[in-house]
Amino acid sequence: MxxxxxxxxxxxxxxxxxxxxxxxxxxxxxxxxxxxxxxxxxxxxxxxxxxxxxxxxxxxxxxxxxxxxxxxxxxxxxxxxxxxxxxxxxxxxxxxxxxxxxxxxxxxxxxxxxxxxxxxxxxxxxxxxxxxxxxxxxxxxxxxxxxxxxxxxxxxxxxxxxxxxxxxxxxxxxxxxxxxxxxxxxxxxxxxTERVPHWLLSKYFYREMNPLLRYAAIPFLLAFNISVVIAVLAGLDVAGVWTMPVESADAVLARLGLVGEAVHFVLVINAVIAGVILLAAVPVYFVLRDVRKTVDRFGIFETDLxxxxxxxxxxxxxxxxxxxxxxxxxxxxxxxxxxxxxxxxxxxxxxxxxxxxxxxxxxxxxxxxxxxxxxxxxxxxxxxxxxxxxxxxxxxxxxxxxxxxxxxxxxxxxxxxxxxxxxxxxxxxxxxxxxxxxxxxxxxxxx
The missing domain is CATH 3.60.21.10 (Metallo-dependent phosphatases)
Structure with a gap:
């Protein structure tokens, strides 16, 4: 009651x-x-x-x-x-x-x-x-x-x-x-607290970075995902696994004359850069994963914040x-x-x-x-x-x-x-x- x-x-x-x-x-x-x-x-x-x-x-x-x-x-x-x-x-x-x-x-x-x-x-x-x-x-x-x-x-x-x-x-x-x-x-x-480094990076980029640098970097970083896709497709084309996407894109760009050639050049450069980054990332990933496993074995991070x-x-x-x-x-x-x-x-x-x-x-x-x-x-x-x-x-x-x-x-x-x-x-x-x-x-x- x-x-x-x-x-x-x-x-x-x-x-x-x-x-x-x-x-x-x-x-x-x-x-x-x-x-x-x-x-x-x-x-x-x-x-x-x-x-x-x-x-x-x-x-x-x-x-x-x-x-x-x-x-x-x-x-x-x-x-x-x-x-x-x-x-x-x-x-x-x-x-x-x-x-x-x-x-x-x-x-x-x-x-x-x-x-x-x-x-x-x-x-x-x-x-x-x-x-x-x-x-x-x-x-x-x-x-x-x-x-x-x-x-x-x-x-x-x-x-x-x-x-x-x-x-x-x-x-x-x-x-x-x-x-x-x-x-x-x-x-x-x-x-x-493990998010503090991500938060600091975020605040630096969106608030503290010189605006000219930020607005110059955003288009490049946004385009990076596209460049990765292009690099993968180019690799498949070179290996002869899947050539249709690259052949179709080349055919379309060829019809655009000089503009098409300029776009093709930019795409190739982006694909090369993205490809190099991806190739470098593969061994770095395996090294970091192995380091993490070693650290976990010794229990160094058992008292993480x-x-x-x-x-x-x-x-x-x-x-x-x-x-x-x-x-x-x-x-x-x-x-x-x-x-x-x-x-x-x-x-x-x-x-x-x-x-x-x-x-x-x-x-x-x-x-x-x-x-x-x-x-x-x-x-x-x-x-x-x-x-x-x-x-x-x-x-x-x-x-x-x-x-x-x-x-x-x-x-x-x-x-x-x-x-x-x-x-x-x-x-x-x-x-x-x-x-x-x-x-x-x-x-x-x-x-």
Whole structure:
């Protein structure tokens, strides 16, 4: 049975507020303030759970310790005052993530946040009751070997992800303003990290390259595919395997006189160049494949920055569901991918991110860098009991896509018909009949 006084949980994560120079710009500040203002006046028995990485403390490289908190309150006074106001109306609970792991390291942070009516819980996870079930909240970085803390809350522990963010992301924040437009700071939105080289090449080609060079290169690169086909057909003709295409083309060009001869000359040159490139590519391909196999045998890349975005969390959810059968929902963030997955009759829920998201799209044709379309998927996950069970739904916070300003006409032309249309997951329910056990009396525990 559902009572009007049953708790309702709103969950957000991965806002990554703060960082060196350009990383300190919050694109979604107005939307965040409006969301907090709405919760301030809600009639629901609501609680806001901020499930890790509210702040980007790793991305501060010139400020240490509690001075980071002072900097944040000075730079974003409206945000902290709104947290104070909202926290007077509903509970606000904050869990540390990996980017703001320092929050778990120092007791002083608890007192600082308490002044703004935010309950900082220095734990890996918390649970909350909903109906006759419980929800398990954790940020999720403990399931990621590159960002896991063996000694949770140790301010001196530095997993692999720490070095990437202090040396790459923070550096990008300091240099971003030097570009033709302010794009380098978006490196923190590139997931998985193995796509960063492709993203950098794309931005260089479409944004930073001298326009004369770019527009001179595009026709040649677009024509490369045609040249490869011509080279293959020419090879088949020379070998006597299939002569019809070349003979037909020669007959047509012969009727065009000098124009035909000029076109024939250009095609021959293109075919020769493409043929040489193809011939060189064959041994290079086999060498690279052999090197890759050798590297894999030695396991050198077993600690790559990229991890499976789903499997570790499904395994973690199964363990929690087995050890705590009353748990209906495993809710996490960290991977920046909003999703709902059914696991053993329960739900695995990812709360996404408030950062910009980048969607890779290959060009329609030609040997050209891919295009990365930006979008926002700002959302809050709402979890509440209802007669049918425990309902999970994404409440979208509307923010227009920035692609009209950030994607050039050239990029749009080359990806015509391939524009992304990201959508948040549909509403899902853990049915009542799936209830195995009742939760503890308190319903609010932490580990």
């Amino acid at each position: 559902v009572d009007d006084a049953d708790p309702v949980y709103y969950v957000i994560s991965d806002l990554h507020i703060g960082g060196d120079e350009q990383l300190g710009e919050i694109d979604f500040l107005d939307e965040l303030l409006a969301f907090l203002e709405r919760l301030e006046t809600t009639d629901e028995n609501a609680e806001l759970v901020i499930n890790g990485d509210l702040f980007g403390l790793w991305e501060f490289t010139e400020i240490d310790g509690l001075a980071k908190f002072d900097f944040l309150t000075e730079r974003y006074p409206d945000l902290f005052e709104q947290l104070r106001a909202t926290g007077e109306s509903i509970p606000i609970t904050l869990l540390p993530g990996n980017h703001d792991n320092e929050l778990a390291a120092y007791e002083e942070y608890v007192e600082r946040f308490a002044d703004y009516n935010v309950d900082l819980v220095r734990s890996r996870s918390i649970t909350r009751s909903v109906g006759d079930r419980t929800i398990w909240f954790e940020h999720g970085h403990q399931q990621d070997p590159n960002n896991r803390f063996e000694d949770f809350g140790n301010p001196y522990e530095t997993p692999l992800g720490y070095f990437y963010n202090t040396h790459v992301t923070s550096r990008a924040g300091r240099l971003s303003g030097r570009g033709r437009y302010n794009w380098l700071k978006d490196v923190q939105a590139v997931t998985p 990229t991890v499976d975005p789903d499997e570790p969390y499904e395994d973690a959810a199964r363990e929690v569901f087995a050890e705590h059968p009353e748990t209906a929902i495993f809710c996490y963030g960290h991977t920046h991918r909003p999703s709902i997955t059914e696991v053993d009759g329960r739900l695995l829920v990812n709360t996404g991110t408030w950062l910009k998201r980048l969607h890779r799209r290959d060009v329609v044709t030609g040997v050209l860098p891919p295009v990365f379309y930006p979008s926002y998927q700002l959302c809050a996950v709402r979890i509440a009991a209802e007669p049918a069970g425990i309902a999970v739904e994404y409440e979208e916070i509307v923010k227009p896509s920035p692609h009209t300003e950030e994607v050039t006409l050239t990029e749009r032309f080359l990806t015509l018909g391939r524009e992304p249309s990201p959508a948040l997951p549909d509403r899902a329910v853990v049915p009542v009949e799936a209830t195995p056990l009742a939760p503890d009396a308190s319903g609010q525990t932490s580990e």
